[in-house]
Amino acid sequence: xxxxxxxxxxxxxxxxxxxxxxxxxxxxxxxxxxxxxxxxxxxxxxxxxxxxxxxxxxxxxxxxxx
Numbered sequence: 161x162x163x164x165x166x167x168x169x170x171x172x173x174x175x176x177x178x179x180x181x182x183x184x185x186x187x188x189x190x191x192x193x194x195x196x197x198x199x200x201x202x203x204x205x206x207x208x209x210x211x212x213x214x215x216x217x218x219x220x221x222x223x224x225x226x
């Protein structure tokens with residue numbers, strides 16, 4: 161997930177989470193620190209899965225969807 165198109169820093173996610181920085185990345189995706197702009201700026205962590213992770217049946221059957 162090193163390409164610019166996958167970089168979420170500075171972006172809003174779901175109209176609620178402002179992504180501030182990237183914690184790291186691995187084989188399944190990347191993890192970002194964000195602020196929940198609807199809950200007084202509470203700090204949250206967002207994990208973004210790679211497309212390949214969705215092709216793995218074990219990953220998809222265990223991953224919660226919000």
